[in-house]
Amino acid sequence: MRSLRHYRPRDLSLALLFAGAILLTEAALSQQPSSAPAAAPSVPSAVPTASATAPQPANPAEPARPAPSAGTDLGKGAGDIGEGVGKGAGHMGEGLGEGVINLATLHPVAGVADIGQGVGAGARDVGVGAAKGTGKILKGTGKGIGHIFRHPHKPRQNPPPPQAF
Numbered sequence: 001m002r003s004l005r006h007y008r009p010r011d012l013s014l015a016l017l018f019a020g021a022i023l024l025t026e027a028a029l030s031q032q033p034s035s036a037p038a039a040a041p042s043v044p045s046a047v048p049t050a051s052a053t054a055p056q057p058a059n060p061a062e063p064a065r066p067a068p069s070a071g072t073d074l075g076k077g078a079g080d081i082g083e084g085v086g087k088g089a090g091h092m093g094e095g096l097g098e099g100v101i102n103l104a105t106l107h108p109v110a111g112v113a114d115i116g117q118g119v120g121a122g123a124r125d126v127g128v129g130a131a132k133g134t135g136k137i138l139k140g141t142g143k144g145i146g147h148i149f150r151h152p153h154k155p156r157q158n159p160p161p162p163q164a165f
Helices: 009-030 070-104 108-148
Strands: none
Touching: 070 108
């Protein structure tokens, strides 16, 4: 096996370039594309119309959706935490890959900047996912404890009659 002294700098650069390309490809494949179509921006009119100022009646044909259960909140909270960690890892990998490429091509300042940006974006994604997920988990836990103690979510419509002593 040859030591690193026997390799030419071009060989090392190509090896690091391919390693960075593999990291970027894996990060791109791990991110799911958004299939939601972009909504057209609404342009507010200068003159309000009668339909814009009139109150809209509630549609009685559509039943109101029930509030999500405690288990749903816990599951969605765990999903948000996982999503934040996944996005953060993708951004960190992307920044690391770009930084390695710049370091390999002898651009150390740009390489360190790319690595720092990737780590910063990844940390932001992890923090946002953890905060959203923790909030949903706490909400679901509160609902679960409320169900255990039969805590009513709504005030009673007909309070019990007063008792005579």
